[in-house]
Amino acid sequence: MNSPLLSERSMVFERGDPYEVSGYVNQHVGNHCIRLPAVGHPLASLSHRKFASLDLCQISYGGSVRVTSPALENIFHLQILLKGHCLWKGREQEKFLAPGELLLINPDDPVDLTYSDDCEKFILKLPVSLLEATCNEQRWLKPSEGVRFTQNRYRLQELEGFVGLLGLVCQEAESDLILPRISEHYTQIIASKLLTLLKTNVSREELCAQAASFERIAHYIDSNLKQDICVEQLASQAHISLRSLYALFERYAGSTPKSYIRRKKLEQINACLSDPSCSVRNVTEIALDYGFLHLGRFSESYKIAFGELPSDTLKHRV
Template sequence: MQSLLSERSRVFERADPYAVSGYVNQHVGTHDLRLPAHGHPQASLNHRRFASLDLCRISYGGAVRVTSPALENIFHLQILLSGHCLWRGQRQEHYLAPGELLLINPDDPVDLTYSDDCEKFILKIPVALLEAICAEQRWNSPRTGVRFTENRYQLGELEGFVNLLSMVCQESEAGERLARVDEHYQQIVASKLLTLLKTNVSREPIAGASASFERIEAYIEGHLREDIDVEALARQASMSLRSLYALFERHAGTTPRQYIRRLKLERIRACLADPTCNVRSVTELALDYGFLHLGRFAEGYRQQFGELPSETLKRRS
């Protein structure tokens, strides 16, 4: 992956890590840098601006820790080129190895610890770019915005993506550049991410001119871990919100929101009762399905099934 930015893009070489960190804060994403207690690490950075994207190749030369409460209006795609990096996020820890890709959403906290020999390629993508592509393609995403629902990937799983990034890096270092060409490439990169990686974006309509209740139900069951917005569901089904509510009243005797909640609880109960389903805790499973108020979740579960979720889990063993 040496083609991901060459020496032609060098901004710092064996420099003060805080100087590099200041540059990164300005161009790539706001963060705090903590240096190791001992030693004098030397950092290096390659950087190019490409349309609305930022391309960055960085190494700090020491076991530094990078943290940020959130990236706010940007996505970070990070590819580990060498060494290792400890990522802490979403109630888990993982050592990234060379060839692994990490996708950080705008509202994800950042907590990364580099090894001495860690080097990364970072692609900064503005939220507005992904949202514009979804609007142009008439793809649907929740009102809360586009989010990637899985954070980690092996590059080998993403067919052709490294070659695409290499091409973009080469274009960014070309002597003569055309803004229209840059914009065309950034559209391809962002579209590839939305199709290769798992997101909360629905790229297919539920139906053409109209949707049956069965097709809407199948769509909901396939997206239960996501925040299914009822207004977006109506748009997907090519019907008014009023017609959607009437369809659910006729076929399910309830509202779309209550129906979605019921299916989520049924899916959770099936997992709690199944010994082959890996459940670390009821709380974690509830959060996976979007139940943020755990007291209300437990009460709703008890009302629907006549027992608490912890009792269902206990009975499986």
């Protein structure tokens, strides 16, 4: 891949001191350390643009430089090799990147990259908050540990339309007139495109399908309130993993499955205690009926939920 994405208009350093360039990168693109070759005097070049919540960077160190970082913390790095070669050392793996290849670095991934003398890269910095907000807007399910890309390396030719989209973003970033609404729109498209084209831990199941799954589970719970329902049963009923089950309840019930079941049991007991037509001899019997074996804890939970003891509800029924 020979064509640059940023033009000379975005040049910040041209044949400059690599350590000065590294300091600028630390400030704007991501924390790292560089190790220069023992001989020679490499000269670095860097172009940079800020575009809404994105940072666009094009960099070459002019020598066989090693770049390391323990982790990027709250940002993702998308790196495209434009020229030369780059050795990437990941978790228990080591690969050479060639021009036209893309590397996606997660926030908690250690960084260990060695540039060839002629290596030039384009780096797109994306905040974690952008990808999480995109998942929320699209109603996609993301695991509790956050968004992660599960495959790091791609060839650009595999990602239909992505290079063209990056070119448009760079063109907009270098425009003399940048409109905030347009730049925000482009960043959302970038985030959506990445979450769609690349392999992630995000479930992009349609919202209606998710809602239908939750409705089926809720109906199963309502029909079996007097039973001892475990989360494994619910996951089996819905044909989903435990992780997906918890994500489903977080989205549609705002709680864990166990808390939801407990609340539903309490609501049903409250309805029975309040209804004169419902045959209830005493509080102990109905509590045990719904699986509350510790009566003291049951009364406490009931009072927190309804503001009075279950015995008081029974007394007040008309």
